[in-house]
Amino acid sequence: MTTNALPLLEPESAAPCCPPLSERPLTAEEAERTAVMFKALGDPVRLRLFSLVASHEGGEACVCDISDVGVSQPTVSHHLKKLREAGLLSSERRGTWVYYKVEPSVLAALGRLLTRTATA
Numbered sequence: 245m246t247t248n249a250l251p252l253l254e255p256e257s258a259a260p261c262c263p264p265l266s267e268r269p270l271t272a273e274e275a276e277r278t279a280v281m282f283k284a285l286g287d288p289v290r291l292r293l294f295s296l297v298a299s300h301e302g303g304e305a306c307v308c309d310i311s312d313v314g315v316s317q318p319t320v321s322h323h324l325k326k327l328r329e330a331g332l333l334s335s336e337r338r339g340t341w342v343y344y345k346v347e348p349s350v351l352a353a354l355g356r357l358l359t360r361t362a363t364a
Contacts, residue, residue: 266360278357284330289313290323294332297344304345 270278285291296310297303311320324344327333333344 264356264359281330281332281354284326284332287323287326289315289319290327293320293323294327294346297333298346298351303348304343306341306343308341310344 285294292313293310296313297305300309307320307324311317313320315323324333324335324342328335328344332350333346335342335344337343
């Protein structure tokens with residue numbers, strides 16, 4: 245019996261929807277969705293938190309492991325919430341701790357967005 249693997253579907257809100265910027269102009273909707281992600285990453289604390297989660301072993305980090313970024317814990321929670329709302333992080337509560345994860349599709353899509361397409 246032959247089995248075929250089904251393709252994985254990526255959640256729409258978790259990754260930019262757009263082709264590389266050098267391929268064609270973005271539509272207004274594509275630009276709006278992508279700008280939300282760049283705006284979230286435009287804050288140095290958020291960028292650092294995103295980097296801490298993305299580079300953490302296994303691509304997942306407990307809030308207890310990433311809270312020392314020079315701001316108070318309520319501010320860290322606020323920034324993590326903004327990153328989640330922008331579709332850059334997902335979270336899961338385990339007991340009293342919340343674990344954050346960067347979906348691989350998010351990193352790949354952001355990379356593709358900023359990659360120059362080959363010209364024929």
